[in-house]
Amino acid sequence: MKKILIVDDELGIVEEVRDFLSEEGFEVITADTGKEGVDKLGQTKPDLMILDIKLPDMSGIDVLKVCKRVAPQTKIIVNTGYVDQKIIDEAESVGRDVFLQKPFDLERLKTEVDRLLK
Amino acid sequence: MDIAFFAYTALANMVTSIALGTILLLYYYRSAAIRRFFFFCLSIAYASTFYFLWLKTETAEAALYFARHFTIGMVLIPATYIAFVMAFLKIPARTEKIVNSVNLAVVILYLPFSFHPMVIQSVESKMLFPFWPEPGLLFHFGFSYFLMTTVYAHYLLWTGMQKEQGIRRRQIRYVLAGTVIGFVGGVTNFLLWYDIPVLPYFNLCISLFLLSIAYAVIRFRLLDIEIILRKTLVFAGLVSFVFAIFAAATFIIREILNIYLGISPIWSYIISIFLIVVGFDPIRNLLVDITDKHLFQKKYDYQKLLKDASKGISRIESLQHLFALVTHFITMRMRVVSAAILTKQKDSGRFSLEFQRGYPKKYLAYYVAANDPLIQYLSTEKEAIDLEKIREYMEAGGKKKVKGEKPHEYDFAGIRRQMEALESVCCVPSFLGHELKNVLVLGPKKSGDVYTSEDMNVLFTLAQESAIAIENARLYDEALSRTQELENINIALESAKGKLTQALNETEAANKQLQDTQAQLIHEQKMATLGRLAASVGHEVNNPLTILSMNVSRAILKFRKNPDLKVSEILEVFQKMEQNISRIKAVVNTLTGLLKKSEKGKFEPLSLKLILEETLPLVQFQTYLDNLTGTEVEFNVPGNVPLIRGDLERLQEVFLNLFINAYHAMAGRRNPRIEVKAEVDPNQPRMVAIHFTDNGQGMSEETQKRIFNYGFTTKPPGKGSGLGLYMCKYIIELHGGEINVRSNPGVGTTFTLTLPIYEEASFGNLSAQSNVNVRDVAQ
Numbered sequence: 001m002k003k004i005l006i007v008d009d010e011l012g013i014v015e016e017v018r019d020f021l022s023e024e025g026f027e028v029i030t031a032d033t034g035k036e037g038v039d040k041l042g043q044t045k046p047d048l049m050i051l052d053i054k055l056p057d058m059s060g061i062d063v064l065k066v067c068k069r070v071a072p073q074t075k076i077i078v079n080t081g082y083v084d085q086k087i088i089d090e091a092e093s094v095g096r097d098v099f100l101q102k103p104f105d106l107e108r109l110k111t112e113v114d115r116l117l118k
Numbered sequence: 119m120d121i122a123f124f125a126y127t128a129l130a131n132m133v134t135s136i137a138l139g140t141i142l143l144l145y146y147y148r149s150a151a152i153r154r155f156f157f158f159c160l161s162i163a164y165a166s167t168f169y170f171l172w173l174k175t176e177t178a179e180a181a182l183y184f185a186r187h188f189t190i191g192m193v194l195i196p197a198t199y200i201a202f203v204m205a206f207l208k209i210p211a212r213t214e215k216i217v218n219s220v221n222l223a224v225v226i227l228y229l230p231f232s233f234h235p236m237v238i239q240s241v242e243s244k245m246l247f248p249f250w251p252e253p254g255l256l257f258h259f260g261f262s263y264f265l266m267t268t269v270y271a272h273y274l275l276w277t278g279m280q281k282e283q284g285i286r287r288r289q290i291r292y293v294l295a296g297t298v299i300g301f302v303g304g305v306t307n308f309l310l311w312y313d314i315p316v317l318p319y320f321n322l323c324i325s326l327f328l329l330s331i332a333y334a335v336i337r338f339r340l341l342d343i344e345i346i347l348r349k350t351l352v353f354a355g356l357v358s359f360v361f362a363i364f365a366a367a368t369f370i371i372r373e374i375l376n377i378y379l380g381i382s383p384i385w386s387y388i389i390s391i392f393l394i395v396v397g398f399d400p401i402r403n404l405l406v407d408i409t410d411k412h413l414f415q416k417k418y419d420y421q422k423l424l425k426d427a428s429k430g431i432s433r434i435e436s437l438q439h440l441f442a443l444v445t446h447f448i449t450m451r452m453r454v455v456s457a458a459i460l461t462k463q464k465d466s467g468r469f470s471l472e473f474q475r476g477y478p479k480k481y482l483a484y485y486v487a488a489n490d491p492l493i494q495y496l497s498t499e500k501e502a503i504d505l506e507k508i509r510e511y512m513e514a515g516g517k518k519k520v521k522g523e524k525p526h527e528y529d530f531a532g533i534r535r536q537m538e539a540l541e542s543v544c545c546v547p548s549f550l551g552h553e554l555k556n557v558l559v560l561g562p563k564k565s566g567d568v569y570t571s572e573d574m575n576v577l578f579t580l581a582q583e584s585a586i587a588i589e590n591a592r593l594y595d596e597a598l599s600r601t602q603e604l605e606n607i608n609i610a611l612e613s614a615k616g617k618l619t620q621a622l623n624e625t626e627a628a629n630k631q632l633q634d635t636q637a638q639l640i641h642e643q644k645m646a647t648l649g650r651l652a653a654s655v656g657h658e659v660n661n662p663l664t665i666l667s668m669n670v671s672r673a674i675l676k677f678r679k680n681p682d683l684k685v686s687e688i689l690e691v692f693q694k695m696e697q698n699i700s701r702i703k704a705v706v707n708t709l710t711g712l713l714k715k716s717e718k719g720k721f722e723p724l725s726l727k728l729i730l731e732e733t734l735p736l737v738q739f740q741t742y743l744d745n746l747t748g749t750e751v752e753f754n755v756p757g758n759v760p761l762i763r764g765d766l767e768r769l770q771e772v773f774l775n776l777f778i779n780a781y782h783a784m785a786g787r788r789n790p791r792i793e794v795k796a797e798v799d800p801n802q803p804r805m806v807a808i809h810f811t812d813n814g815q816g817m818s819e820e821t822q823k824r825i826f827n828y829g830f831t832t833k834p835p836g837k838g839s840g841l842g843l844y845m846c847k848y849i850i851e852l853h854g855g856e857i858n859v860r861s862n863p864g865v866g867t868t869f870t871l872t873l874p875i876y877e878e879a880s881f882g883n884l885s886a887q888s889n890v891n892v893r894d895v896a897q
Contacts, residue, residue: 012665012698020672081660103664106671 002117003044005029005074007037007063008052017050020106021113034058038066045071047117050109051096053080053087061087064094075116079104121246125173127321132166134325135159138332154202155331161198162324165191169307169321173247181241181249186233193228193260195304196267197221203271206293207278208513224263231256244310245317253311261308268301292334300327359394359401441473444584448560449475452573456541456561460486462554469493469557476561477541484540491532496547497554498526502574502581504544508534544569548581555585636848659706662698669695723761723876724769726796726806730755733770737777749781749790759796761876762806768849769873775842776810776869782833783814783867790814798875805855805872813866822859 004026008014011032018028029044031037034055041049041063049067053060060078067074078091081102088099098112139159146152165188172184200221204214231237236256244250253261275297279290303323309316445457456476460469463485471484486493495503499518508530511518517525537545546558558581563569569577669691677683685692730753777792784790792812799805817825821832826847850857854874861867 010661010665012694013661013668016665016668016672020668081664102660103667105667106675 001025001027002048003027003029003046004113005031005037005040005044005046005049007031007034007049007055007060009033009055010052013052016106017109020109024110024113026113034060034063037063038070041067041074042070046074048075048077048113050077050079053078053091054082061090061094064091064096068095077109077112077116121173121248124246124318124321125170127318128166128170128173130322131324131328132163132170134328135162135166138328139163142332151202151205154198154205158195158198158202159328161191161194162328165195166324172249175249178241178249182238182251185241185249185251186238189237189257189260190229190232192264193225193232196264196271197225200267200271200274203274203293203297207274207290209274221267228256228260228263244313245315247310250310257311261311268297268304271297272301289334293331296327296330296334299323299330303327359397444558444580445473445475448558448577452560453564454560454562455564458540458559460557460559462556471540471559486536486540490536491529492536492545493554493557495528495533496545496557500547500549502544502546502569502578503533504569504574505534505537506568508537544574544577546574546577546581548585550585550589555589556581659702662701666695666698666702669698722764722766724764724766725761726759726808726873727753727755729766729769730773730794732766733773733777736770736774737781749784749792751792752794754793754795756796759798759806762873763876764853764873769853772846772849772871773810775846779842780810780812780814780867783812783816785814787814799872802872804875804877806875808871808873809868810871811866811868816861816863816865816867817859818863822861825859826857 004021006014006017006028007030008017009032014030014032018030021028029040029046031040034057037049037051037055040046051060051063051067055063060080064076064078067076076096077098077100078096079100079102080087091099097116100108100112136159139156142152143156168184168187168191172181172188175181175184201214201218204217209217234254234256236254237260238251238257239254240252241249242252251257272294275290275294279287279294282290300323303320303326306316306320306323307318310318441459441461445459448454448457454476456474458474458477458481459472461472462469467488469486469488469490471481471486474480492503511528512530512534516530517527519525537543540559541561542559543562544560546560547554548556548558558577560569560577673688673691676688734751780792781790784792790813792810795809795811797807799807817832826843847857850871850873855872857869857871859867859869
């Protein structure tokens with residue numbers, strides 16, 4: 001069973017994505033701060049991480065960097081509600097697989113997850 | 119006519135020849151021509167002495183003896199004269215040698231026979247003269263030699279004159295004329311020898327002849343004729359005095375004392391010698407005085423005037439006057455055709471021709487280079503130079519002989535070219551210290567005379583005096599021009615004042631324009647703030663929107679799986695949707711509340727608490743974006759703080775900026791904390807003071823000073839616009855308040871703002887007051 005880590009401080013989103021992906025047959029792990037996300041990355045080495053850029057304690061970009069080091073095989077979907085091209089570009093240069101601009105719906109998420117974990 | 123007259127003409131010739139010859143020799147013994155002239159004078163003196171004795175003697179034997187001596191003179195005179203003429207004309211050495219050898223041979227051959235009867239057989243009475251010689255065969259030979267040589271001398275002088283130009287030509291002409299006069303005068307002595315009944319009336323012409331030659335020779339600079347004449351006269355006077363004493367003593371003592379008192383004639387000589395010794399000096403002084411005062415008045419004045427001029431010029435303070443005086447003085451007093459002054463240029467070192475006087479046309483901007491041969495000569499030799507001197511040096515092979523040194527070499531042709539270009543005959547340098555400062559450029563004398571060495575000495579002295587005076591005058595002129603400069607500066611200051619006033623007026627206009635610009639800036643700043651807010655609002659709206667979208671897709675998915683699904687089964691989803699819609703609504707409402715446009719410049723009573731509370735949500739959006747959460751904010755605004763007067767929207771901008779800055783200052787620091795404290799200003803009872811304190815990194819003094827400057831920022835490029843605090847200060851001042859900063863690096867920063875208390879009474883004309891404040895700030 002494929003493992004998916006969700007890192008987002010917006011609990012409503014975490015809840016929705018977790019419920020949906022569990023039903024789709026994935027093992028879902030969640031974190032609502034950057035630090036928690038980094039810890040769980042190291043512990044679980046997930047197949048996929050769905051990462052928010054805006055986190056209360058650290059930038060999602062930093063989490064992305066840690067991921068590249070501790071779990072290089074992990075696929076990454078970056079998402080944000082903040083419309084700043086600079087951050088989007090930075091995430092791309094560090095190495096994300098997919099970028100999703102908020103708001104996005106579950107069908108779109110499912111398509112990307114399936115493609116990455118094929 | 120008495121025989122004595124002829125005797126005394128001979129005596130006069132004797133005196134003149136000795137005097138002239140000796141004086142010229144003393145002055146110019148270096149000149150070959152003058153040395154020969156001296157021998158010629160001696161020959162004349164010799165012949166004249168014996169001529170005198172022969173005519174005065176009382177016995178036939180003595181007369182014969184003296185006449186024979188006279189014939190020796192007759193042969194010596196042409197021999198020495200032709201030698202002088204050749205040296206004077208600078209006849210080629212070869213020719214000169216041959217002619218002189220021939221002459222010497224003739225004289226040597228003649229001398230042994232001079233006392234032979236073949237020259238003079240006897241003396242006989244002829245006309246007035248009791249003892250006149252009867253010439254023998256050899257006399258004819260000797261006289262022929264005299265004639266031939268004299269004719270040859272004429273010939274040499276004539277051809278020599280044809281070859282020369284200018285002064286030199288005139289000089290030779292004088293010698294030639296003198297020779298003709300002397301020849302005519304001399305020949306009259308010989309007519310009676312050939313039984314031609316003409317008395318030697320013109321014997322005195324020989325003196326004239328001598329003077330003429332002397333004059334001509336000294337025209338060629340050797341000595342001023344006036345000095346020669348003066349000295350000759352004094353000398354002649356003294357000789358006459360000595361003779362007179364002797365004659366008188368001899369006559370009186372011998373004739374009277376001897377005859378009547380029986381005193382020995384020896385005493386007559388002793389007494390006359392005593393008289394001469396006693397009387398010589400007073401007589402000489404008397405003669406010098408008489409000649410100086412009465413005969414040489416002009417000369418006397420001329421020297422005195424030069425002296426006066428030297429004294430006078432040092433008192434002249436204006437350079438222009440001084441130069442003008444020097445050139446005027448020289449042209450008028452020395453009777454010079456033209457004069458000018460070459461003055462050294464301070465910057466370039468070259469010499470420019472100034473103060474031209476008497477030139478047919480004025481030279482404009484004529485310059486002589488510092489390395490010109492003329493300038494080099496004058497600088498090095500420190501003496502005046504004239505064309506005659508140059509000619510001498512050029513004849514000496516372009517070298518100037520200097521005692522104890524190697525001959526100095528100059529480009530004399532170049533010097534002459536330069537002087538001719540300047541139409542100058544004589545150039546006199548003028549030094550200050552060792553530096554050549556000026557050159558007096560003198561044209562020819564009106565008389566055509568050359569510059570004598572005495573002239574040049576006087577001019578040189580004058581030039582040195584004038585150098586000092588010129589320097590003085592130059593300094594004085596400089597001082598004057600500095601005074602002028604000061605005046606000019608004053609004028610400039612006056613006009614600057616005018617310009618300043620104008621500039622002030624312009625500034626006022628510019629201020630008005632600035633006010634408009636600042637209003638524009640406020641608008642732009644607002645737009646920038648709004649842009650940032652919009653971005654954060656986007657984030658704040660997008661999160662709930664995402665959830666909402668997911669809720670919708672969940673519901674749709676569920677309906678697809680089970681088309682008979684009841685609404686109650688997914689009620690939970692709808693409730694979530696409602697929550698998120700409410701949240702979006704709240705975010706948008708906050709925004710619209712903030713953005714609600716208030717009327718521009720219209721101040722209203724505001725509660726400080728309200729302002730802060732309305733600002734805080736915006737701050738939180740912002741700081742959330744910048745990852746600066748976790749800051750403790752404490753509001754310490756007591757209830758008794760009165761309302762302030764202001765524009766909510768703008769004051770919100772101020773506090774938003776202060777908060778954002780504080781957050782940035784505290785980034786990465788432990789226990790970030792902001793305290794906002796308000797009180798009635800203890801110093802100004804009509805103001806409220808707000809202290810906005812953070813415990814961030816603080817800032818240096820330098821930064822504090824510039825923090826409110828437009829465009830100043832400590833943030834990395836692209837992060838800060840440098841507009842924030844500038845706008846804060848501006849807005850606060852628009853309100854009639856102040857904003858100041860106090861900071862400790864590493865400890866924290868406090869901004870203190872003052873804002874006016876809202877007063878009921880002034881409510882009616884708030885608008886007007888705010889306008890006044892705007893003006894105050896702008897000025």
